[in-house]
Amino acid sequence: MTSSKTTIFKFARFSSLAALCLWAAPAGAQNLITNGTFDADSAPWWPHASSTEANPADNTLAAADGQLCATMTAGGKNPWDVIVGYSGIALTKGQRYRVAFNASADVERTIKFKVGLGDTPYTDYFIKTVSVGVDQRLIEYTYLNLRDDAMAQFQLQIGSLPGKICVDNVVVEPVPEPTLDAYITPSTTGKPLKNWSAMVKMGTAVDTPIFLSSPKHNQIVANEFSAVTPANSMKMNLIQPARGTFDFTDTDALLAWAETNSLEFRGHPLIWHTQAPGWLTDGTFTEQEMIDIMYAHIDGVMTKYKGRIPYWDVVNEAINVVDGVADYRKTFWHDRIGPKFIELAFARARMNDPAAKLLYNDYNSEKKGDVKGDRVFELVKGLKEKGLIDAVGLQGHFYILPNGGTEGVPNYQAIRDNMARYNDIGVQVHITECDFRIGKPLDANKTEVQNKFFTEMLQACVDAPNCDHFTVWGLSDVDSWVPSTFKEYDYAHIYDANLVAKPAYQALSQVFAKYNPDGTLVGSTPPPPAPTAKEDDGGCSVNPHSSRGGSWLATALALFGITVLTRRVSKRARS
Numbered sequence: 001m002t003s004s005k006t007t008i009f010k011f012a013r014f015s016s017l018a019a020l021c022l023w024a025a026p027a028g029a030q031n032l033i034t035n036g037t038f039d040a041d042s043a044p045w046w047p048h049a050s051s052t053e054a055n056p057a058d059n060t061l062a063a064a065d066g067q068l069c070a071t072m073t074a075g076g077k078n079p080w081d082v083i084v085g086y087s088g089i090a091l092t093k094g095q096r097y098r099v100a101f102n103a104s105a106d107v108e109r110t111i112k113f114k115v116g117l118g119d120t121p122y123t124d125y126f127i128k129t130v131s132v133g134v135d136q137r138l139i140e141y142t143y144l145n146l147r148d149d150a151m152a153q154f155q156l157q158i159g160s161l162p163g164k165i166c167v168d169n170v171v172v173e174p175v176p177e178p179t180l181d182a183y184i185t186p187s188t189t190g191k192p193l194k195n196w197s198a199m200v201k202m203g204t205a206v207d208t209p210i211f212l213s214s215p216k217h218n219q220i221v222a223n224e225f226s227a228v229t230p231a232n233s234m235k236m237n238l239i240q241p242a243r244g245t246f247d248f249t250d251t252d253a254l255l256a257w258a259e260t261n262s263l264e265f266r267g268h269p270l271i272w273h274t275q276a277p278g279w280l281t282d283g284t285f286t287e288q289e290m291i292d293i294m295y296a297h298i299d300g301v302m303t304k305y306k307g308r309i310p311y312w313d314v315v316n317e318a319i320n321v322v323d324g325v326a327d328y329r330k331t332f333w334h335d336r337i338g339p340k341f342i343e344l345a346f347a348r349a350r351m352n353d354p355a356a357k358l359l360y361n362d363y364n365s366e367k368k369g370d371v372k373g374d375r376v377f378e379l380v381k382g383l384k385e386k387g388l389i390d391a392v393g394l395q396g397h398f399y400i401l402p403n404g405g406t407e408g409v410p411n412y413q414a415i416r417d418n419m420a421r422y423n424d425i426g427v428q429v430h431i432t433e434c435d436f437r438i439g440k441p442l443d444a445n446k447t448e449v450q451n452k453f454f455t456e457m458l459q460a461c462v463d464a465p466n467c468d469h470f471t472v473w474g475l476s477d478v479d480s481w482v483p484s485t486f487k488e489y490d491y492a493h494i495y496d497a498n499l500v501a502k503p504a505y506q507a508l509s510q511v512f513a514k515y516n517p518d519g520t521l522v523g524s525t526p527p528p529p530a531p532t533a534k535e536d537d538g539g540c541s542v543n544p545h546s547s548r549g550g551s552w553l554a555t556a557l558a559l560f561g562i563t564v565l566t567r568r569v570s571k572r573a574r575s
Contacts, residue, residue: 036170038063048083067168075160084156091145091152098175104136105165112157117149121241125209144212183223186501187509194226196512199519203227203471208250210479227264235275267309269316273331290336302352313361314349326375346388361393367414391428402439412456419464430469437482437492451507458511
């Protein structure tokens with residue numbers, strides 16, 4: 001890592017911490033920011049702006065009138081390339097911190113704040129994105145720290161829009177674990193989604209920032225769901241930031257929390273071309289070196305968690321469509337090793353944990369008759385024939401256009417047909433990343449289309465004998481991946497930005513409301529118990545697990561009795 005990158009990373013780390021610090025401290029609290037009111041010299045606050053030719057920016061920092069103001073004459077092309085930071089905050093592992101600050105700007109703008117810790121590996125947590133304007137606004141936050149770091153940083157990333165932003169009354173202070181009210185499900189059935197785990201295990205993706213900062217979020221996940229998937233913490237850039245150096249801190253915390261709350265934990269993903277570390281993507285490696293790197297990564301992660309993670313997304317998104325043709329995606333894994341990297345990865349994963357269930361995971365692979373869906377099916381079929389795969393992950397990302405167009409709404413029968421053909425070859429199906437993004441603005445019609453989507457997707461899984469996992473990709477709109485990826489879209493999840501259940505949540509709940517927890521329909525008559533042998537049966541019993549066998553035996557005995565009786569009657573008649 002270059003010194004400039006290190007400075008930027010430290011800034012990011014520091015800004016997260018600073019965000020925590022900015023909250024107004026109660027009497028007697030220990031504020032870790034020593035000059036958060038800016039009545040004196042502003043050091044150790046510092047500015048940063050990219051000076052590269054491709055992305056130039058400019059930022060000056062000055063304390064005046066009891067506040068700290070950053071002025072940007074140029075913001076650069078990267079919207080988060082201008083930073084205000086504070087260095088040298090001592091954080092303690094396992095401690096919660098309250099962060100608060102006042103912020104204003106000369107024009108309405110968006111800022112981010114985050115915490116950053118460590119040098120090698122460096123980890124930063126984007127805590128919150130907020131809007132600020134002319135009127136001063138109080139921003140408050142609570143953060144659970146996972147690492148000891150005497151030199152942590154707090155950063156405010158203030159965007160690329162030229163102008164001025166000011167902060168004041170910055171506080172970072174340790175606080176105790178919050179106390180929450182007893183959980184009450186928002187379901188109109190009065191029962192949480194996990195009540196039907198015997199039918200379908202409901203899961204959600206969890207990420208470290210929201211996990212670290214929102215006890216209410218975690219309470220909902222623990223009480224409504226049966227499984228969780230780490231959204232980012234197991235991706236290679238975070239879990240192996242330097243070759244041979246594994247950083248399990250975030251995943252350890254998430255897994256320990258899941259186990260404490262009796263939630264199944266999914267390994268996601270082992271091999272993927274995105275969110276890979278620079279040492280790998282920028283490196284020059286031979287085919288054998290790439291295979292060795294792949295094996296070492298799979299070995300390192302799976303050995304660490306063997307026996308604790310029952311499902312693994314071994315390879316993620318390896319098929320792509322170009323000019324209407326679906327084939328292997330051109331990635332550094334594929335191009336340096338060849339298509340065999342997929343089979344090699346699955347074989348290595350199988351060797352590491354034979355008891356774990358292995359999946360291939362991909363998007364736009366949900367429908368039979370779709371060019372990518374059909375190509376993924378052939379890939380999975382080939383792996384199944386070699387005994388290397390147990391299930392397929394159909395991600396389930398769909399959408400409605402801003403103008404209300406439904407081109408992004410799937411053909412639900414094609415999804416059912418796809419599940420059926422996987423059942424025919426003995427492959428389980430998991431819905432792994434389900435969400436439905438709405439093109440802005442939000443309206444009642446788009447909401448209704450979203451509700452129907454969640455209803456249809458869950459019902460398809462319930463009806464399929466080989467589908468027993470249904471994961472929504474993120475609980476709520478507050479920590480959604482959608483707006484930063486698709487600028488014109490939002491509202492993709494089943495809880496809103498205030499962690500209130502949306503109609504989409506109730507749509508899922510109402511699917512389950514038709515069933516008893518064991519999967520039988522509500523109001524249906526349960527089958528009578530199979531007959532069992534009694535002591536006075538003379539030792540002859542009907543197999544209790546085969547009603548057809550018992551019926552056959554009873555019928556045979558009855559026919560035998562009728563035959564004997566008929567013969568006796570005939571004999572008497574003749575005599």
